[in-house]
Amino acid sequence: MTDPFKPGIDELLFLPLGGSGEIGMNLNLYGHDGKWLMLDLGISFGDDSMPGVDVVMPNPQFIAERAQDLVGIVLTHAHEDHIGAVPYLWQKFRCPLYATPFTASVLRRKLAEVGLEKEARITIIPMSGSREIGPFTVELITLTHSIPEPNAVVIRTRHGAVLHTGDWKLDPAPLVGETTDVAALRRLGDGGVLAMICDSTNVFVSGTSGSEADVRRSLMDVVGRLKNRVAIGCFASNLARVETIARVAEAHGRHCALIGRSLWRMLESAQENGYLTDLPRFVTEHDVGYFPRENVLMICTGSQGEPRSALTRIARGEHPHVSLEAGDAAIFSSRVIPGNEISINRLHNDLIRRGVEVITDHDEDVHVSGHPARDELAEMYQMVRPRIALPVHGEARHIQEHVSFARQCQVPEALAPENGTLIRLAPGPAEIIARVPAGRLALDGKALVPADSEAIRHRHRLSFNGVIMASLVVDAGGRMLAPAQVSLEGLLESEDAAKAIARIGKAIADAIDELPKAKRSDDAELGEAARLAARRWYQKAFDKKPVTKIHVIRV
Template sequence: MSNDRLIYLPLGGAGEVGMNTYVYGYGPKNRERLIVVDLGVTFPDMDGTPGVDLIMADIAWLEARRDRIEGIFITHAHEDHVGGLGHLWSRLRVPVYARDFTARIAAKKMLEAGQPVDQIVTLDTSETIELGPFQVRFLPIAHSLPEASAMLIETPAGRLVHTGDFKLDMAPGVGDPFDEDLYRSIGDKGVDVMVCDSTNIFSPHPGRSESSLPQAITDLVRGAPGLVVATTFASNVARVRTLAKAARAAGRSVCLLGRAMQTMVRTATEAKLLVDFPPTVPAEEAVDMPRDKVMLIVTGSQGERRAASAQLSRGSYLGFQLKEGDTFLFSSMTIPGNEKDVLKIVNALSEQGVEVADNTQGQYHVSGHANRPDLERMHDLVRPRILIPMHGEHRHLRQHAMLAQRRGMASAIAPNGTMLDITGRDPVVAEYVDTGRLYLDGTAVYGALDGIVRERMKLALNGLVMVTLIIDEDGLPMGDAWADCMGLAREGRSKRPLAEVIEDELAEELERTGKKVLASDDKLIEALRKRVRICCVDEIGKKPEVTVVVSRLSD
């Protein structure tokens, strides 16, 4: 009897939307050969991660087992699946496999991070690659960008389908339509485990096709009197095409604004996926054209502060200024957590007299994820023995697991860090792995437990007082200490400048400080820090962060 086991381990993307990072393993316990599926990112917010650029799964568990990893597979080119590749590849250093469009985007990520692009291997959906105990094939599937892929993973312990992100769209406009016959045929051969997208489990109606949007968008653009601006996900090339064709049908020229938007359209064109995209005009030409003859398609549908949408809402971008009578279309959904940032843009546009159209009535956007009836259809086609929900918050995973069990499949909830043994008839929790988050902060990458973001939040919440003191060759203060206050009220209860009040308090403290304390940096710093915090509580009711710099001339 074999002691080998088949395992599934999410390090990101299970219990949250974003940061997808999944691991499959087969072999003897603790010696399994491994493959990684996706290395994605999620995005920070000013409340919990101020100043951070990107958030990625902590792959320390994988890094410690790097010699057992056969390869990395990227299912599609959304940031929450490929965005971490360039930043994390150097910790794993194994080949990366993707379909053509995804491989092109992955190569850009690697190049930007200074990593070797020759490590990216392009696979076609007709190819099966054998890596250790795994035979892996990409399966075409419909989503909200070209060449999204599910995966068929065959092992000595059974056959798995990893759906990736998907929808049942027979006419997506750009990219692969959903192929029922393909997935039925895979189910006919027997599938032991399906690890399945859960994002829209709570949506009770069948999902709509991308082909249902052009007429409504064209009518909106045709009826707009002034400049029209539309924003959507840059990666949703089919939607960008729909918007551009609507503009042309309404007699408008098309201008793409935002690096990501231009990159995605150019990449899809190079990959021969976008063969009928309308001609565009550069920004410097469009800005001089009549307002009712131009449509801008811009980045920033999620309220990103530096994207074109936000900059237009704040005043101007590349010479364009919005005014009363213009129309701004959000042809997108707002990802949970981004509502506040999007509403800031909507309100700023409203103050300028701009007419804002969104998907409140379901006219201008369709989801890229399968709704509950579509998930049930996928269950019926593939007919797995075990269904493991992924890609969703805990409530999504739980609801999907309950649905699977009601429909006769074994199931288990596996949030990030939960390793499942999926060798037998039922999934069993094998162990729990420490997992967490890595922050990209400028060019530095560090862990959530390093305390850097926590310190930054304390500074943001409490303000900072910087105290400087010089000690002479005799070990005595050389003049008074001085204080610089940042992020604090200028005056307190005494109606005097806060820095002056602090400096007076420090002078009193130093007058009564003995030589023993003056001779010890640690004791002196602690005494001055304590006095500053007490002073600030009395004056302004806050305890700021306090940094004390002691310079000794004797040194």
Template sequence: LGGLGEIGMNMALYGVGTTRKRQWLMVDCGVAFAGEDLPGVDLIFPDPGFIVAERKNLLGIIITHAHEDHFGALADLWPRLGAPVYMTPFSANLLEARRLSEPGAPRIPVRGISQASRFTLGPFDIETIPVAHSIPESMALAIRTAHGTVLHTGDWKIDETPIVGLPTDGNRLKEIGDEGVLALVCDSTNVTREGISPSETEVRESLRQLILSAKGRVAVTTFASNVARIRSVAEAAAEAGREVILVGRAMDRVKDVAAELGMLDGIASFRSADRFKTLARDKCVLLLTGSQGEQRAALARVAEGEHPEVTLAAGDTVVFSSRTIPGNEKGVGKIVNSLAKMGVEIITDRDALVHVSGHPRKEELRRMYEWIRPQIAIPAHGEALHLTLHREFAKAMGVKEVIRAFNGDLVSLAPGEAAIINQVPNGRLVKDGNFIIPAADAAITERRKLSFGGLVT
């Protein structure tokens, strides 16, 4: 229902049984952030109407990891779904922290699982396998049924030296491949890129060198959920004799959850923004939210001189330890120009190795296919170009049946040949204030017309 033909809003369904008696498993329940083409709208969800109509047959929802595009829609859509939710402690604690910070958010019944666990839901025998990604406790899923096994990778990469958490368990994946895998549903994000994604350890060294050599303040902005990056910055700051100030509620929330689970053991205490004015310029490292140009995030407010406690000046350095997600270029560019006007030095991933992707490049994909050796491949997590290129890659790897599916496609994997056999209802919902309505709702379309055409009185 989401994530095929787009980046974001991941929501997959696996079904076993005849049409009238089919039982379902949902994997992920993600969100996307609205752009300028949807004025007044913050969030976009996949429309779960198809499975809501079948909710009595929805056995469970498994969250592969806690990135917004994989679990960000849970709080809003779970009341419609009602099924038990399975996730790791890090994901569960982040969900609970969000509930406590958002009045009216529902209490969702979570059943805790580990990155390496096995459990049964009706006809599904499910095994979770640790994979490396840019957030802790990410998992692939081996979904075994009477008709065969599906390996759903989730988001992953091969990183033998992750800063936080476990590396991708290639040995276990190969063992599953040896058992025989019917279908591989695999991340397509970086199928256009050759080689292997660099390790977080390499980013840590780059950040270390930058922080050690800086003269003024250093501000690092990154995705708040990247605990490895938070730890790397903290370690480099300690070596340089600097204290770390966290700026942004999301960063604070992730830090608290990570610390509770022991992921930040051995790290000096972080400081809050109200300590900023007490620290000399060469004794301070800032960790800020807002790497994607979000107007209300910490970095944008600092760049515009609107933050009540934190300021930057000529001679300071801002490191964008992130990549700009397509669609966010305008917001990021505005911040960069404001910082440049101040005389702040700006470092991005074009200048130094300050960010690495959490998704597999071609050589990593090649290893996954060699481990799993599936009969069928279904490229996932990508726009149309990514899915098309991944289809050709899978064919080159010797996979006999490759299905390029898009949102709403009902794919039959077994028995018989793999094929798209139907289209189920699918679409988009948007969050407009406290209301969740179809993206095609008259209020949204009229607002779009007004934003582009204006109003004459």
């Protein structure tokens, strides 16, 4: 069968399957001359709408069905929302992986956790390097971000150059890694750029994002004023922040401890590639208790209030080795990711109840973003001067604002991509030519299921509405041989539940007695009559509509 979406030799296509209309879960495809190239394959995290789900990722069905035409996956940098789905989804493609040395080190550890380290081979592209991948020539341009080795990717075809920025900012003093290769960006712009696919996270933020050097100065001052044990929450991947905190600890005569396995794994990857090799030895969580409280500075995972993270367990008094007490301090050196406000506020309150002082970026300058604010976006457009702007890495409101901003920056064409919009970049004006299937997969235990699957929707209803379950034992004619066995889950306290169970049992018996004889001989009819009777009684009594399940046992 002919593939209607197979890219022609005379066209260049762009297709986001994740990260357009949301922050996280990046998956972007470029199509040309019968082949596809993927940039990034990331995850996001579950929320209250998906109970029991911690990890969410793009549904790659479109490209999985065309895996034979996928020439490779290029990873812009090592953040979870750009590489986190590779261990879960790579077997659907089994294609080459391309990354810089540090990103490859981080990814190898992830692949090893699922037993794919030998099968999923990673080809290293050095910083500022290039590679021929199928009909695409890929070149890397060094940028700055909150992790080592972030790269913009230049994709060259016969139709010209496309700049895919990945995540970036313009930081004159990133402290870890190189500064942005402004000269390369200017050369690219001078040579002509067909399109720029660009980060939209901070498009509403005026000015610049600030420098990591500014955070170091501020943390030096803040920690210097604190007298007891201090914990600093930050992202494990923000190695510039980790180095800053280690230097702050050293300056104030404190031992720096890493609390959380992901911090140790990230440190190992960094040191394999020559980063953070000249710092004092970090203390483990097992040894923290041996030092006086005023001589410890801890770096902790869990700044977003993740349920099983180090900071959350410390705040609840559940961590086996580490504690915070009245008079101690917790500094949150990270941004609030949209959707995490409730869990972060809960974490703050748990700490405050223990008498811990909580310090955030609203109180002190303890964090800068890794994404460009408006002045940086304007400077990037001035350097690159693309014909087409395609904002990604943002919610719908970010992307629409970025389209407007790009036009203010004199970009001739600007479109607002959504996941599943197939966009022709060349030839001719950029335009959306089709919409293809896009969606989300949820990691439910060890299984990958559609995020909108019946199982997850049903679990969500259960979490809000509770459940009534009843078992009926009837004879061949549908007469009840014993009272219905009814149980309530997530609905009432025990004393009220006992009364409700008795009345629900009676409502079920009455409904079955009133059922015509022919329907009583049909399990489905009998079960549905019992279900409606139980649910209607509960709705009338308590104005709620619980999920109701009936089991019919005929003897």
